[in-house]
Amino acid sequence: MPKTLIVGEIQGGSLRESTLELVALARGLGGDVVSVLLGSGIGGTAEELSNKGGGKVLAADHAGLEQYSADGYASVIRQAIEQESPDLILIGNTPSGWDVAPKLAAALDAGIITDVFKIEEAGGDLLFTRRLFNGKFDGQFRVAGTPKIATVQPGAINAYEGSDAGSVEALSAAPESRTKFLELRTAAAGGHDLTKAEIIVSGGRGLGKPENFEAVLKPLVEALGAQMGASRPVVDAGWLPHEYQVGSSGQVVQPKLYIAVGISGAIQHLVGMKNSNFIIAINKDPDAPIFEVADMGAAVDLFELVPALAKAVAAAKG
Amino acid sequence: MKILVCLKQVPHKDARLEIGSDGTWIKEDGIKFEINDYDNYALEEALRLKDAGEAEVVVATIGPDRVTQSLRTALGMGADRAIHVWDDSLANADSLGIAKVLAAVAKEENFDVVFCGLMSDDSNYAMVGPMLAQLLDIPHVTAVVKTDFENGAVKVEKELEGGTLEVSQVPLPCLLAVQTGINEVRYASLKGIMQAKKKPLDKKALSDIGLDGAAVAPKLSIEKIYTPPKGEGANLLSGSADEIATQMVGKIKELGLL
Ligand SMILES: Cc1cc2nc3c(=O)[nH]c(=O)nc-3n(C[C@H](O)[C@H](O)[C@H](O)COP(=O)(O)OP(=O)(O)OC[C@H]3O[C@@H](n4cnc5c(N)ncnc54)[C@H](O)[C@@H]3O)c2cc1C
Ligand SMILES: Nc1ncnc2c1ncn2[C@@H]1O[C@H](COP(=O)(O)O)[C@@H](O)[C@H]1O
Numbered sequence: 020m021p022k023t024l025i026v027g028e029i030q031g032g033s034l035r036e037s038t039l040e041l042v043a044l045a046r047g048l049g050g051d052v053v054s055v056l057l058g059s060g061i062g063g064t065a066e067e068l069s070n071k072g073g074g075k076v077l078a079a080d081h082a083g084l085e086q087y088s089a090d091g092y093a094s095v096i097r098q099a100i101e102q103e104s105p106d107l108i109l110i111g112n113t114p115s116g117w118d119v120a121p122k123l124a125a126a127l128d129a130g131i132i133t134d135v136f137k138i139e140e141a142g143g144d145l146l147f148t149r150r151l152f153n154g155k156f157d158g159q160f161r162v163a164g165t166p167k168i169a170t171v172q173p174g175a176i177n178a179y180e181g182s183d184a185g186s187v188e189a190l191s192a193a194p195e196s197r198t199k200f201l202e203l204r205t206a207a208a209g210g211h212d213l214t215k216a217e218i219i220v221s222g223g224r225g226l227g228k229p230e231n232f233e234a235v236l237k238p239l240v241e242a243l244g245a246q247m248g249a250s251r252p253v254v255d256a257g258w259l260p261h262e263y264q265v266g267s268s269g270q271v272v273q274p275k276l277y278i279a280v281g282i283s284g285a286i287q288h289l290v291g292m293k294n295s296n297f298i299i300a301i302n303k304d305p306d307a308p309i310f311e312v313a314d315m316g317a318a319v320d321l322f323e324l325v326p327a328l329a330k331a332v333a334a335a336k337g
Numbered sequence: 338m339k340i341l342v343c344l345k346q347v348p349h350k351d352a353r354l355e356i357g358s359d360g361t362w363i364k365e366d367g368i369k370f371e372i373n374d375y376d377n378y379a380l381e382e383a384l385r386l387k388d389a390g391e392a393e394v395v396v397a398t399i400g401p402d403r404v405t406q407s408l409r410t411a412l413g414m415g416a417d418r419a420i421h422v423w424d425d426s427l428a429n430a431d432s433l434g435i436a437k438v439l440a441a442v443a444k445e446e447n448f449d450v451v452f453c454g455l456m457s458d459d460s461n462y463a464m465v466g467p468m469l470a471q472l473l474d475i476p477h478v479t480a481v482v483k484t485d486f487e488n489g490a491v492k493v494e495k496e497l498e499g500g501t502l503e504v505s506q507v508p509l510p511c512l513l514a515v516q517t518g519i520n521e522v523r524y525a526s527l528k529g530i531m532q533a534k535k536k537p538l539d540k541k542a543l544s545d546i547g548l549d550g551a552a553v554a555p556k557l558s559i560e561k562i563y564t565p566p567k568g569e570g571a572n573l574l575s576g577s578a579d580e581i582a583t584q585m586v587g588k589i590k591e592l593g594l595l
Contacts (some may be wrong), residue, residue: 087503089467089477114497118479121464125436125471130556133462151562152363152459155354159560197476199506201492206500218594224350243594252374255518268496276594297592299585300571306564315588316571323578331582335595 020050024105039178059085069185091194130162136175154308209262221248225281266291284309375454412533413525426550434553436468466514
């Protein structure tokens with residue numbers, strides 16, 4: 020049973036939910052659990068984590084940790100690792116986690132695996148499971164040596180819900196960073212609000228070229244009285260503005276009906292739409308991961324089905 | 338300014354992927370490969386710096402013989418020279434091994450900026466960039482969506498979640514791991530492709546850069562890969578396009594949306 024060090028995360032002043040997911044995962048493995056929490060003025064949050072299963076919480080409370088920096092966070096987490104000698108280090112696969120975890124691994128010359136959604140004991144060793152090829156395959160991995168570092172996909176595991184009396188210990192830190200934080204900025208919101216739409220028809224790279232959004236997708240959008248959405252590559256290529264993007268770096272939507280056309284179903288897209296009430300997927304690849312979250316689907320060429328569907332909808336409306 | 342761009346060659350987006358016979362990776366014969374999408378954006382970002390002034394853009398890749406084609410493409414887009422490292426002992430290399438090789442390549446020259454992609458489209462690891470920065474002892478930023486170079490430093494925007502961007506100032510030398518969409522990627526022109534044939538493409542073995550198989554022995558190993566078990570999954574419809582459309586319309590009606 021591994022001794023696990025959890026790297027907690029504070030977001031907007033509170034403990035990030037994904038930290039409690041790491042707690043559940045670590046406790047599920049059965050070994051000792053300790054945590055490290057970094058930030059400025061974090062006494063209350065450290066207390067909270069220690070009472071929610073985080074075990075002994077090393078609180079690194081320092082003005083220089085108020086903003087995340089790879090340099091500053093890596094040096095403090097390293098201090099915690101040296102103090103605790105864990106077998107396993109769990110970090111959220113969040114914008115700061117995916118930044119600092121590989122840096123730490125290189126600094127410690129330790130084995131690492133990113134974005135796992137499952138860790139299990141197998142023959143005295145740990146088996147890590149994650150997606151590959153944007154969700155088309157899953158893979159099982161082993162990591163040699165100690166400590167092992169894993170980043171964990173947010174939302175993949177249910178958060179720990181128990182309450183336990185842990186303890187908080189100060190970790191004196193002297194973080195320094197070569198990068199200088201300037202500001203947090205919110206990307207300008209567009210006028211295309213998808214969060215209130217009843218029906219969304221989204222197009223992905225499978226549409227092939229920008230003209231097809233007008234010629235192929237739009238007739239279906241209009242027949243249904245829906246709003247048009249898109250996957251990230253469509254926006255990256257400049258085919259549609261960013262305000263059409265659904266996903267982790269776009270809008271998170273929950274319409275009554277979501278129709279995904281030519282979208283493979285990478286996790287970053289799925290987190291933006293999987294809670295829709297009913298999902299229809301159209302993708303010529305029957306193994307596309309979008310079908311895992313869809314309620315109904317067709318593994319056919321979108322250029323044949325979408326026009327037929329637009330016509331059938333129009334006819335049904337009479 | 339001297340810029341290194343780390344490029345990976347990955348299976349083409351439209352390739353039909355199948356699991357290979359030993360069950361630990363995909364079958365690579367018979368499929369097309371291309372430059373990792375994230376790395377195209379990284380290369381474009383470097384080429385824009387070159388267009389804006391004095392800069393030498395070097396591309397480096399680790400991979401078997403097939404990768405020379407991607408290096409030629411990168412040279413055709415405007416990179417000045419290419420470095421190709423390969424050794425059979427790298428066939429099972431993990432990200433840290435790859436980062437060690439790239440670090441050895443980078444240490445032979447003094448680069449002001451190293452560009453990587455945020456992640457590779459095949460493994461989706463997103464590890465090599467921050468590892469390489471650590472090994473070179475330079476600062477880094479991942480998920481970069483905007484750069485602004487000025488007086489020996491770069492102002493960088495990093496994409497966080499939900500439309501938030503983090504702006505920071507990073508001194509050179511540094512490593513930037515680029516997110517897609519940061520720019521509009523150019524194509525190699527015909528003239529560029531002709532010129533590329535004359536540009537230097539340096540092929541190196543591990544021993545040329547002071548490493549050996551033991552130095553890059555992997556800690557991460559793949560036990561097996563498999564098609565994810567279908568959960569409840571979708572009710573997959575069959576029939577002609579019109580028949581499928583009729584069934585879908587029936588459902589949409591049932592949902593009270595027509
Ligand atoms: C940090 C980060 C944030 C991200 N944020 C987002 C985000 O907010 N939103 C998002 O969408 N992505 C996001 N991504 C990108 C994501 O990982 C995927 O790359 C992206 O979702 C893929 O888009 P796609 O499905 O349109 O393209 P692809 O994965 O290329 O899929 C195209 C699909 O179209 C199908 N197809 C092709 N031709 C046809 C046809 N004729 N008929 C039917 N089907 C066809 C193919 O079978 C394929 O499945 C993010 C990635 C990262 C790393
Ligand atoms: N074999 C390789 N050769 C050169 N660069 C690589 C290689 N593998 C990864 N990289 C770089 O590291 C980035 C992240 O890759 P990864 O950590 O594999 O997801 C890629 O976008 C490339 O810039």
